[in-house]
Amino acid sequence: MPRSESTPTDWPDSPELADRAGGWTAAYVHIPFCSRLCPYCDFAVVTGREGDLDRYLFALGAEIDSEPAWKPLDSVYFGGGTPSLIDPTQLARVLEKLDRQFGLAADVEISLEANPEDWSPAKAVALREAGFTRVSFGAQSFEQRTLISLGRRHRPEQGEEAVASARAAGFRSVNLDLIYGSAGEDLARWTSSVERALGLGLDHLSCYGLTVEPGTALHRRVAAGAPAPDPDIQADQWETANALATDAGLVRYEVSNWARPGHTVRYNLAVWAQADFLGFGLSAHRFRGGIRSHNYRHFDTYLEAATAGVPVAGYEEVSGWDRELERLFLGLRRAAGVISGAGGAALGASPEGARLEEAGVIAFDQDRLRVRRPLLTDAASRAVLALPPP
Amino acid sequence: MAHNLADQMVEQFRIRNFCIIAHIDHGKSTLADRLLEQTGAISARDMREQVLDSMDLERERGITIKAQAVRLHHRGGDGRDYVINLIDTPGHVDFSYEVSRSLAACEGALLLADAAQGVQAQTLANAYLAINAGLEVIPALNKIDLPAADPERVTQELVGILGGSTSEVLALSAKTGEGVPALLDEVVRLVPPPAGDPEAPLRALVFDSYYDPYRGVVCYVRVVDGSLLAGDQIRFMATSESHTADEVGVLTPKAVPMQELGPGEVGYLITGVKEIGRIKVGDTVTHARRPAVQALPGYAEPKPMVFSGLFPTDGDDFERLREALEKLTLNDASLQYEPETSKALGFGFRLGFLGLLHMEIVRERLEREYGLDLVATAPSVAFRVHLTSGELREIRSPQDLPEPDYRTSIDEPYVKAMIITPAEYIGGVMELIQSRRGLEGSMHYLSPERVELTYQVPLSEVVFDFFDVLKSRTKGYASLDYEPSGYRPSDLVKVDVLLNSVPVDAFSSIVHRDKAAAYGKLMTERLRELIPRQLFDIPIQAAIGGRIIARETVKARRKDVLAKCYGGDITRKRKLLERQKEGKKRMKMVGSVEVPQEAFVAALRVDAD
Numbered sequence: 001m002p003r004s005e006s007t008p009t010d011w012p013d014s015p016e017l018a019d020r021a022g023g024w025t026a027a028y029v030h031i032p033f034c035s036r037l038c039p040y041c042d043f044a045v046v047t048g049r050e051g052d053l054d055r056y057l058f059a060l061g062a063e064i065d066s067e068p069a070w071k072p073l074d075s076v077y078f079g080g081g082t083p084s085l086i087d088p089t090q091l092a093r094v095l096e097k098l099d100r101q102f103g104l105a106a107d108v109e110i111s112l113e114a115n116p117e118d119w120s121p122a123k124a125v126a127l128r129e130a131g132f133t134r135v136s137f138g139a140q141s142f143e144q145r146t147l148i149s150l151g152r153r154h155r156p157e158q159g160e161e162a163v164a165s166a167r168a169a170g171f172r173s174v175n176l177d178l179i180y181g182s183a184g185e186d187l188a189r190w191t192s193s194v195e196r197a198l199g200l201g202l203d204h205l206s207c208y209g210l211t212v213e214p215g216t217a218l219h220r221r222v223a224a225g226a227p228a229p230d231p232d233i234q235a236d237q238w239e240t241a242n243a244l245a246t247d248a249g250l251v252r253y254e255v256s257n258w259a260r261p262g263h264t265v266r267y268n269l270a271v272w273a274q275a276d277f278l279g280f281g282l283s284a285h286r287f288r289g290g291i292r293s294h295n296y297r298h299f300d301t302y303l304e305a306a307t308a309g310v311p312v313a314g315y316e317e318v319s320g321w322d323r324e325l326e327r328l329f330l331g332l333r334r335a336a337g338v339i340s341g342a343g344g345a346a347l348g349a350s351p352e353g354a355r356l357e358e359a360g361v362i363a364f365d366q367d368r369l370r371v372r373r374p375l376l377t378d379a380a381s382r383a384v385l386a387l388p389p390p
Numbered sequence: 391m392a393h394n395l396a397d398q399m400v401e402q403f404r405i406r407n408f409c410i411i412a413h414i415d416h417g418k419s420t421l422a423d424r425l426l427e428q429t430g431a432i433s434a435r436d437m438r439e440q441v442l443d444s445m446d447l448e449r450e451r452g453i454t455i456k457a458q459a460v461r462l463h464h465r466g467g468d469g470r471d472y473v474i475n476l477i478d479t480p481g482h483v484d485f486s487y488e489v490s491r492s493l494a495a496c497e498g499a500l501l502l503a504d505a506a507q508g509v510q511a512q513t514l515a516n517a518y519l520a521i522n523a524g525l526e527v528i529p530a531l532n533k534i535d536l537p538a539a540d541p542e543r544v545t546q547e548l549v550g551i552l553g554g555s556t557s558e559v560l561a562l563s564a565k566t567g568e569g570v571p572a573l574l575d576e577v578v579r580l581v582p583p584p585a586g587d588p589e590a591p592l593r594a595l596v597f598d599s600y601y602d603p604y605r606g607v608v609c610y611v612r613v614v615d616g617s618l619l620a621g622d623q624i625r626f627m628a629t630s631e632s633h634t635a636d637e638v639g640v641l642t643p644k645a646v647p648m649q650e651l652g653p654g655e656v657g658y659l660i661t662g663v664k665e666i667g668r669i670k671v672g673d674t675v676t677h678a679r680r681p682a683v684q685a686l687p688g689y690a691e692p693k694p695m696v697f698s699g700l701f702p703t704d705g706d707d708f709e710r711l712r713e714a715l716e717k718l719t720l721n722d723a724s725l726q727y728e729p730e731t732s733k734a735l736g737f738g739f740r741l742g743f744l745g746l747l748h749m750e751i752v753r754e755r756l757e758r759e760y761g762l763d764l765v766a767t768a769p770s771v772a773f774r775v776h777l778t779s780g781e782l783r784e785i786r787s788p789q790d791l792p793e794p795d796y797r798t799s800i801d802e803p804y805v806k807a808m809i810i811t812p813a814e815y816i817g818g819v820m821e822l823i824q825s826r827r828g829l830e831g832s833m834h835y836l837s838p839e840r841v842e843l844t845y846q847v848p849l850s851e852v853v854f855d856f857f858d859v860l861k862s863r864t865k866g867y868a869s870l871d872y873e874p875s876g877y878r879p880s881d882l883v884k885v886d887v888l889l890n891s892v893p894v895d896a897f898s899s900i901v902h903r904d905k906a907a908a909y910g911k912l913m914t915e916r917l918r919e920l921i922p923r924q925l926f927d928i929p930i931q932a933a934i935g936g937r938i939i940a941r942e943t944v945k946a947r948r949k950d951v952l953a954k955c956y957g958g959d960i961t962r963k964r965k966l967l968e969r970q971k972e973g974k975k976r977m978k979m980v981g982s983v984e985v986p987q988e989a990f991v992a993a994l995r996v997d998a999d
Contacts, residue, residue: 028957041959079956208953235948255951271957283410287959292961316961329964332957355982359925376953379925385964 004013012253018336021269026075030281031083039151042213044283046299047082059306063280064097066309072103072330075266076110092130105249109266117154124169136175142196143189149182162344163200172265175204179238181229182210190237203263207241208256209234226257235375253335253372258375270328288336290319321389328384344369352383401475402654405579409477409492412502413510415534421564429462433748459656463581465579475656480740487724489516491597491672494688497611498526498581505531505539509547510869511810525582527552530560547836559969584654591682594675601720618651623678627685628670632659632678632743667719694726694742696749696853697786699739699767703987707762708737714760734894734980735765746853749783764991767896774801774877787896791884801877811868813841816861826851888912888931894983910940920989923947928983
């Protein structure tokens with residue numbers, strides 16, 4: 001990619017942007033409702049509980065009201081579950097609550113996850129009116145066979161139509177999620193899927209390697225003898241996606257994320273920069289003042305507890321050396337890398353760090369530490385988390 | 391039962407010392423239980439099954455690795471009361487030295503054969519040992535109650551081996567008790583009483599010992615001449631160590647202290663010695679003031695035949711391993727060890743074993759009784775290397791083999807292997823022996839159905855999976871025994887295994903030139919499966935000197951990354967990575983290659999795939 005040495009500060013992989021995100025204020029809102037379970041999904045989701053939507057929104061509101069005041073939010077992210085299942089006016093009421101409690105910055109980014117199958121031009125317009133600026137579609141693939149193997153119900157064209165109507169409604173950023181490595185998906189099928197996605201003129205692309213998570217239907221299938229994703233095929237698929245996205249003018253800024261300049265996701269950048277962030281809803285996590293806490297994951301328990309004002313199921317203090325290692329562990333997922341600091345110095349001085357450097361996995365460049373081979377990020381992460389305090 | 395003999399010295403003519411020679415699973419332990427019950431030594435209610443096999447390991451494997459002695463009381467056919475000492479013998483080929491010491495404590499032996507399976511090679515070998523030691527051998531069939539029993543055929547086999555007439559072969563069922571009452575009468579009638587000199591200076595054979603954490607070393611002794619009294623000042627003739635006999639006694643099977651053990655008697659001796667290794671099994675006990683001139687024959691330094699390096703998985707366990715070995719050698723005079731350093735495995739010991747089973751037992755005991763996690767290197771034998779300087783050097787580890795420029799030839803130990811097999815499997819057995827470089831074969835029909843084959847075979851070929859393959863080719867019916875038969879020159883080469891061009895000493899092996907390629911292929915293929923993919927390609931090579939004879943590659947890992955790590959994932963993903971990191975701690979670094987402990991164990995296992 002042709003780039004001058006002076007990287008623009010809004011370039012997706014610029015260190016300046018990555019580090020600046022540490023000062024942002026971000027909030028996550030979890031919408032757990034889904035029309036059906038996807039076989040690979042291990043998120044906190046519920047099906048058939050739409051009748052409890054009002055109770056859930058009430059609990060969310062109670063949570064927001066009881067959160068101590070903060071600065072105006074730079075970013076709000078509605079994840080799921082399937083936020084696009086919910087009526088936009090109801091999502092708007094949650095946004096109003098957030099605005100009342102914390103305020104929303106003038107250039108706030110408000111993002112939601114959506115499924116192509118329950119998207120429509122009218123919904124797009126309504127969500128824009130509610131204040132949403134960014135939408136992320138769980139397209140997963142543009143190959144019918146792959147969609148079936150992933151247990152998805154929409155047709156490839158619905159992904160295309162969703163992007164078009166989002167554009168028409170005036171969303172500032174449009175993202176697609178794709179999943180690579182499902183059973184029977186070879187490199188050719190994946191390539192065609194990525195090309196079709198990029199042909200839509202996306203602002204942002206996320207490509208996730210299919211992962212067999214414990215407790216999922218996919219896990220049970222694999223345990224029963226179905227083929228597990230092949231890491232070598234997945235590596236080829238990632239490299240293909242990276243090349244195609246780069247050719248299309250997107251810049252990789254994290255292991256699984258590519259964006260046009262100006263279209264990186266603020267909420268995620270804040271998390272990777274170890275910024276404080278808020279979280280509301282079922283199983284939501286937050287990090288504030290060095291304390292990471294999480295809500296109940298069981299739906300009925302959460303409803304009851306949140307309504308009573310005590311949704312938090314557990315917390316941990318992240319401080320001292322632990323916090324330093326976590327800063328590296330999170331920051332190393334970014335293309336911009338991380339300021340080396342004490343943890344980076346310890347890694348550089350460790351035998352494992354030397355091996356990683358020699359293998360070209362990590363590199364020290366002045367005050368920064370970067371992962372040069374993103375597909376081997378975990379090798380670096382494990383080495384970081386093994387570092388003893390100095 | 392004759393209580394009047396329970397706690398006092400007994401005249402020699404009332405003593406019979408005998409042992410049972412039997413193949414594994416031919417019912418020796420069950421018969422011993424019946425004898426203990428019948429003589430009232432232990433009540434049926436208290437009977438723990440197979441009392442004599444007291445160690446867990448023995449009970450599990452159905453074998454006896456420790457000789458013990460039990461004093462039984464029996465009223466003979468002549469109406470007199472007798473003391474009969476039943477001395478246990480190990481059944482396995484690895485323990486022929488222990489067998490010979492047990493035999494030396496006896497005047498008679500019961501040769502017990504399974505009436506269905508017939509005489510087995512080890513039984514035959516031990517029977518020959520007993521005959522050569524001048525023991526009265528009483529043939530007996532066991533398991534005559536089995537539907538598959540063929541008493542006629544097996545009786546013929548026994549007579550063919552021992553001579554005599556078919557009417558002299560006893561027929562027993564240790565399980566049902568049939569024939570057992572008559573057995574002790576026959577022992578009294580046929581086994582000669584001891585004939586020691588009561589007036590001569592004390593000579594007592596230490597035929598076994600064990601370490602008791604409270605009492606120290608407990609020796610099993612057979613008094614040959616003179617008498618051993620509690621409180622005597624005694625001397626061990628081989629080690630020249632002097633001690634006090636703190637306690638002497640007999641086992642009924644409970645330990646019963648006695649004032650005195652007279653000539654012909656069998657019992658135990660406690661001297662207060664705590665330090666391991668100071669009492670040698672096979673040694674002769676005499677009096678310090680009036681010592682015997684000549685020790686009893688039969689003492690020999692145990693001669694290990696198979697060698698292997700043992701390394702603690704955790705380098706910090708080295709001292710614990712040393713202490714465990716010190717304790718083990720108390721019970722096991724045949725176990726030898728010396729420190730060894732491996733580039734791949736760190737600090738450990740090179741151990742000498744009597745055979746493969748012995749090696750397995752020692753390893754299991756170290757892991758089970760001492761809680762050690764160990765890596766063992768490939769078993770090796772002791773080679774003799776002719777150096778260009780004219781010197782002959784014995785080496786017990788492939789690492790010690792001098793470079794080709796410094797040696798002219800290598801000799802390797804051979805054994806005389808005796809195999810008894812049903813005649814229908816002769817072809818397969820001979821094929822196996824030939825593939826293992828067997829020489830100078832001979833064949834002898836024990837009966838029309840069963841054949842004894844005798845061959846000269848390199849020990850290195852026998853100590854690997856020979857026995858397992860033999861068993862599988864004969865549906866389990868063949869049996870094997872072997873004895874050392876000297877050294878012969880062989881065309882041997884050292885095969886090294888290199889990981890990423892670094893030789894891994896633990897995987898080196900000295901093998902016949904014709905087998906080098908197969909060994910190299912086997913090891914490189916196994917290691918390719920066992921070594922996890924890493925950050926770079928890892929070539930695995932087998933080489934003779936600088937010549938590569940086999941090669942495999944572990945391809946570099948290409949993808950090792952979590953798909954997602956967002957706000958809600960951090961704790962869980964971090965814990966996942968930390969768990970994986972813990973797994974890495976169990977890796978050994980070989981050069982820059984991480985090798986899991988299990989890979990050493992699995993790559994070096996002797997059984998074929």
